[in-house]
Amino acid sequence: MKKTFTAVLILMLTALMLVACVPSRDACKTKYENAGYTTVPLSANTLELSGEDVDFIYCASRADSGDYIRIVAFKKKDKATEYAERANVEEGEEGGYTVVQKSKVVLVGTQNAIDIYNNKGGLVDDGGSGDGQEADNE
Numbered sequence: 001m002k003k004t005f006t007a008v009l010i011l012m013l014t015a016l017m018l019v020a021c022v023p024s025r026d027a028c029k030t031k032y033e034n035a036g037y038t039t040v041p042l043s044a045n046t047l048e049l050s051g052e053d054v055d056f057i058y059c060a061s062r063a064d065s066g067d068y069i070r071i072v073a074f075k076k077k078d079k080a081t082e083y084a085e086r087a088n089v090e091e092g093e094e095g096g097y098t099v100v101q102k103s104k105v106v107l108v109g110t111q112n113a114i115d116i117y118n119n120k121g122g123l124v125d126d127g128g129s130g131d132g133q134e135a136d137n138e
Helices: 002-020 025-034 077-094 111-117
Strands: 038-041 054-062 067-074 098-102 105-109
Touching: 025 038, 025 054, 025 067, 025 111, 067 077, 067 111, 077 098, 077 105, 098 111, 105 111
Parallel strands: none
Antiparallel strands: 038 054, 054 067, 067 105, 098 105
C-alpha cells in the first residue's frame, strides 16, 4: 500500500512540475511590457502552424534597442521540437536571432530578449549612459 501511494505521489508531483514549466501567456506578456517591450499576439496561421497544436504565440519588441522575441507555446513537446528545428534552419539562413527550446515553448529572438524570458535580466539601453547595465526586473 505504501509503495502504491508513493508511486502515485511521485507521478502527481512530476506532472505538476511539467505543467509549471510553461509560463502563462499573461505572465510572459507582463514581464516583457514591464521591461519596455511592445507585445503583439499572433495566430498560429501566421506562422503556418495548426491552431490545434499551439497554446499561444506572441511577439515582443523594443524599438529603441532593436531587441525582439517570438514566443511559441505548444501543447505537445514533439510539436515544439519540430518547430524549433524548422526555426533553426530559417534563422540560420537569415542570421541574427537565436532559437531556444524550453520543453513545449520555442523562443526565437535576440539574446537580450531571451534573457528576460529566462529571468536573467537582459540588457537595456535607454539611450542614457550607454553602459549596458542589466535591467532591474524586481
